[in-house]
Amino acid sequence: xxxxxxxxxxxxxxxxxxxxxxFAGDAPGEVVVERPKNPxxxxxxxxxxxxxxxxxxxxxRQVAAAIAARLQANDAIDRVDVAGPGFLNIVLAAGxxxxxxxxxxEAGAAYGRGDALAGQNLNLExxxxxxxGPVHIGAVRWAxxxxxxxxxxESGGAAVTREYYFNDAGSQIERFARTLREVAxxxxxPDDGYNGAYIDDIAKQVVSAHPHVxxxxxxxxxxxxxxxxxxxxFAEIRSSLAGFGVVFxxxxxxxxxxxxxxxxxxxxRLRAGGHVFEADGAVWLRTTAFGDDRDRPLVRxxxxxxxxxxxxxxxxxxxxxxxxxxxxxxxxDHHGYLGRLRAMACCFxxxxxxxxxxxxxxxxxxxxxxxxxxxxxxxxxVVVLADLVDAIGADAARYALVRFSVEQTIDLDLDAWAKRxxxxxxxxxxxxxxxxxxxxxxxxxxxxxxTAGADLTLLEHPREVDLLAALxxxxxxxxxxxxxRAPHRVAHYLESLAGTYHRFYDACRVLPMGDEPATPTTxxxxxxxxxxxxxxxxxxxxxxxxxxxRM
Numbered sequence: 117x118x119x120x121x122x123x124x125x126x127x128x129x130x131x132x133x134x135x136x137x138x139f140a141g142d143a144p145g146e147v148v149v150e151r152p153k154n155p156x157x158x159x160x161x162x163x164x165x166x167x168x169x170x171x172x173x174x175x176x177r178q179v180a181a182a183i184a185a186r187l188q189a190n191d192a193i194d195r196v197d198v199a200g201p202g203f204l205n206i207v208l209a210a211g212x213x214x215x216x217x218x219x220x221x222e223a224g225a226a227y228g229r230g231d232a233l234a235g236q237n238l239n240l241e242x243x244x245x246x247x248x249g250p251v252h253i254g255a256v257r258w259a260x261x262x263x264x265x266x267x268x269x270e271s272g273g274a275a276v277t278r279e280y281y282f283n284d285a286g287s288q289i290e291r292f293a294r295t296l297r298e299v300a301x302x303x304x305x306p307d308d309g310y311n312g313a314y315i316d317d318i319a320k321q322v323v324s325a326h327p328h329v330x331x332x333x334x335x336x337x338x339x340x341x342x343x344x345x346x347x348x349x350f351a352e353i354r355s356s357l358a359g360f361g362v363v364f365x366x367x368x369x370x371x372x373x374x375x376x377x378x379x380x381x382x383x384x385r386l387r388a389g390g391h392v393f394e395a396d397g398a399v400w401l402r403t404t405a406f407g408d409d410r411d412r413p414l415v416r417x418x419x420x421x422x423x424x425x426x427x428x429x430x431x432x433x434x435x436x437x438x439x440x441x442x443x444x445x446x447x448x449d450h451h452g453y454l455g456r457l458r459a460m461a462c463c464f465x466x467x468x469x470x471x472x473x474x475x476x477x478x479x480x481x482x483x484x485x486x487x488x489x490x491x492x493x494x495x496x497x498v499v500v501l502a503d504l505v506d507a508i509g510a511d512a513a514r515y516a517l518v519r520f521s522v523e524q525t526i527d528l529d530l531d532a533w534a535k536r537x538x539x540x541x542x543x544x545x546x547x548x549x550x551x552x553x554x555x556x557x558x559x560x561x562x563x564x565x566x567t568a569g570a571d572l573t574l575l576e577h578p579r580e581v582d583l584l585a586a587l588x589x590x591x592x593x594x595x596x597x598x599x600x601r602a603p604h605r606v607a608h609y610l611e612s613l614a615g616t617y618h619r620f621y622d623a624c625r626v627l628p629m630g631d632e633p634a635t636p637t638t639x640x641x642x643x644x645x646x647x648x649x650x651x652x653x654x655x656x657x658x659x660x661x662x663x664x665x666r667m
Contacts, residue, residue: 176202
């Protein structure tokens, strides 16, 4: 019985008690059951009686006693105690607890999935780095976290579109194109240009594709380097992210917004809503009416669109594509965007609490040999995705970047994350999975296989009970991680589960020694071990990390 199953049973008992007149009120839509911190308080506890006491006008302990009496009749429950002011402490029957192992194995990859987010159509935009250089370490964090979050949201039943917005217009792109042109002509990088070996590589590729480009006028050269340089750079970005296991459903081009007239449409929509005004020769959006600290320009005095105007058009575009909720993952330097973007949604007539969600992530600092890592030969002035993968591998990189709350700055020690020891969290979890896979192979070599009729009530050892309880908690952890946008909760759970498994393995022999025969306990423990392997694999998959069978 999973916590979700038990919650359903408790709610049914509440409904029965109300129908029988034990107390008055309405059954709650959801009942929360949790693992108590003190194991002596049972397998699970719920405060449902405390919630029902006031509307029922009864003491909470009296309400709890009525619910407990009905729960006690359930064969899956061994004992129910009323504790403190009215908590219900529940001990499951041994058979009920052990049966979870079979449920997990039979569910396989589906175990941990739910439907709490079913019907939601979400657009999740992350990374969105400008195509002026390789993906830097800050954007790499968003690649790992964003992809893991998308997997979590999908596991909850949501429809998720992963989207990358790339800016191929504006001053940064012009600087990038000018840098390529100057380098191709053998001149120094402009003072405001981009440095790094990748600039030389791309410039050479453009010249190779267009041998006569340097014979053109400077403006004609600039147009070629602008077009081909951006295309080559973005192709490399897509390739490096794909190698990192991150692939987007949509790559949205900012230039298309301008070419399609989307900015004019957005401006007309905002003007019709009465939120646009003109002052000092510019066109403004009155965002202060919705809590922004100042109004924002849409069109400059020069007649050029602002970046914010493109943001408005892009948001409207997403809403027109049918997304219920637009989720943006932005770096720490974008904290000031929250007010203006929420106000923008209001100007379009939306409730930003319902249609717009903005996640702000903090920086990543790399450390090697006790010293900060600051430079990349590839990029010239930043550490990029390829550097990180070369240093510790894709699995360790993804896990390390997902393991911490996005609100927390990471000091990532490359030496520690490259180690193949239990001190390395990702190795610790992956090793547990590999150990379990090896155990199943060893069982097969001995001619021992799990049987459909295994007696799982035999799983009564305290370490077995601990492991079963941990497995039962996985769906709740996944649902909470999705709801709170916190993939790091899954990583912490996996590390705890791996530790719980190792303690079980040290205390409970699984396979027989020498000529000893397999026993019914062997069979039951093989089910438990396979269930643990399934959950470790499912959890690692949610983080975009592999679950190796050999290490």
